[in-house]
Amino acid sequence: MAVAHDIGVSKAELIESANHNYQLRVYTPAMAATRFSSPQLPDGFEFTKNPRGSQQGPWKLFDFSAERALVAGDEIHLAWERDGLMLTAYWLDGSQASQLFKNQAGVITLSMAQLSAGSGSWQDAAVRYLSLGVEHILLGLDHLLFVLGLLWIVRGTGALVKTITAFTVAHSITLGLATFGYLTLRPAPVEACIALSIVFLAVEILRARDGQMGLTHRSPWLVAFAFGLLHGLxxxxxxxxxxxxxxxxxxxxxxxxxxxxxxxxxxxxxxLVMVSFGRKLKLATPRYVKVLPVYCLGGLSAYWLLTRIALLGTPA
Structure with missing residues (x-):
């Protein structure tokens, strides 16, 4: 018997208790309980009660345990014929996290990382977040283009070190404030301002080619610090x-x-290595070829700025 007005997404909870015991519970009428088969647990975990689950009121329960806690790298796979699962995790330390997991190719995969699970040890946490930081900056084209714009403007090792240090200090400040909840801004205006920072650098570079030295050339560390606050967000x-x-x-x-x-x-x-290599080649290049990358930098960042401004009116 079908449930009237079924939206295809089930409500579920993951509850952690002492001694690495867990209960996955899904809200379902008893008549529909058979559609929820045994979950595929992470390595090392075993069911402590009936693997097929048990019914308690409107909830179907799956109890399992291990000699360790669930960590961010763990996944629970559910071969359930549902469009998705709205899951709330209640961790032993009192924290909780909610996430919508969608059905992909007949399987709903519950990622513990998306539910704010711990890393297991401080060493695992260090490796996890260190690699995520490297990955984020190297895949964050807008952040890299801002740094590239600074490199285009700054001359001299001392000035470069001072500028990069100012950028680092600034984004470290806002990263910390935002992470601890002292500073909260919507992502859309932050992303738009990040794009604007690159447009600003592109304009400064072009003005300098015409002999008009702007603020970035006079005090690059100040500009790096100011916009670094935005990039930190x-x-x-x-x-x-x-x-x-x-x-x-x-x-x-x-x-x-x-x-x-x-x-x-x-x-x-x-x-810096590519610039040094290019200088050694001593290739004669026309002025328009030298300035083309700057227009590409400005054009791409301007496009980002316009598209991100268009998102400012959308709900957070």
């Missing part, structure tokens, strides 16, 4: 999407930031 948005265990926030903040810096330094070194 962007980093914080990415970090929050990962799913942070409350007990790991200080570790996550530290190692994610270190990862971002490593990725940033790798990019800076790669750019």
């Amino acid at each position: 962007g980093f914080a948005g990415a970090l929050s999407e990962i799913g942070l265990a409350q007990s790991e926030i200080p570790l996550a903040l530290l190692f994610f930031n270190v990862g971002v810096e490593i990725g940033q330094l790798l990019f800076v070194c790669a750019v």
